[in-house]
Amino acid sequence: MGYRRGDGAVMPGQGVVRGPTLIDEVRRRIRARHYSVRTERAYVGWIRRFVQANGRRHPRELRAVHVQAFLTALAVEGQVAASTQNQALAALLFLYREVLGCALEGLEDVVRAKRPQRVPTVLSRSEVSALLLHVEGRTALLARLLYGTGMRLMEGVRLRVKDVDFERCEITVRDGKGGRDRRTVLPSSLVAALREQVAFALAIHAADVEAGAGDVWLPQALARKHPGTGRQAGWQYVFPARGLSVDPRDGRQRRHHVDEDVLSRQLKRARIAAGIVKPVGAHVLRHSFATHLIESGYDIRTVQELLGHKDVSTTQIYTHVLNRGAGAVRSPLDRVDGA
Structure with a gap:
């Protein structure tokens, strides 16, 4: 027994x-x-x-x-x-x-934690330049890509080869927040470096296949419906991990994407090296992307689409900018002092 x-x-x-x-x-x-x-x-x-x-x-x-x-x-x-x-x-x-198949009712009296209303932390263009200058190693390109596209951190590390369109200078973000797909701009200044990164990722994949591996995790039931898809080049991660790992769900050994914490640690070191006193994380690069577009005069609806916001009211938080753009506000003190 x-x-x-x-x-x-x-x-x-x-x-x-x-x-x-x-x-x-x-x-x-x-x-x-x-x-x-x-x-x-x-x-x-x-x-x-x-x-x-x-x-x-x-x-x-x-x-x-x-x-x-x-x-x-x-x-x-x-x-x-x-x-x-x-x-x-x-x-x-x-x-x-x-x-359990039970309905829960009577939760109306729950004391809700307060949701603070805060404006996002945004870096100036010079601060972004100084920060990116100090990001080193294999995550340097990823940091530039997040700022240049407005992607979230996990959207960046999960980027697949097939979703990079070099001809149209576009990146397709799959299964973003809320399960929505969207397209965003691929900075022309990153095309050459990203091509090299894709070639590097595919070389690793080829070596994995040669060694009898080369399978990558696929969303939903795609692997079951289309056997072999996980070994196709287009489905490989642009930023692959250094080594193979065991999937905790099915126990299969695969090459996952790079650990997102690697970039977080790099940004922390780069912030200190650049002498930036503001808190800096990967999402600050996304905030800066949106704010700098609005400063440059881009329509808020365009920014909303690039960020993948469901409601434009979410994007409007970036209109906190006070000294740039058509809606700029000039302090009356500047006029009194003749500045």
């Missing part, structure tokens, strides 16, 4: 038999909906915290009042950001609706 672990393995010499755990089922449902690995990890983490906060009782024994108390404690005692509380709520709603 043996027992069955959460991963389905049967261990000898034990007298207890059990089926998949709750977390196993959560993971199965998440993967059936093709959610990202990041989302899976976040949801599982929140569900575990919720269970632990309620004395490790099974969620079937808990009700909306327990969810309400958990979310309120995050805001009041934990003082988490509004986005963090919303993520926890999404995880618990997924648990009850998709896994």
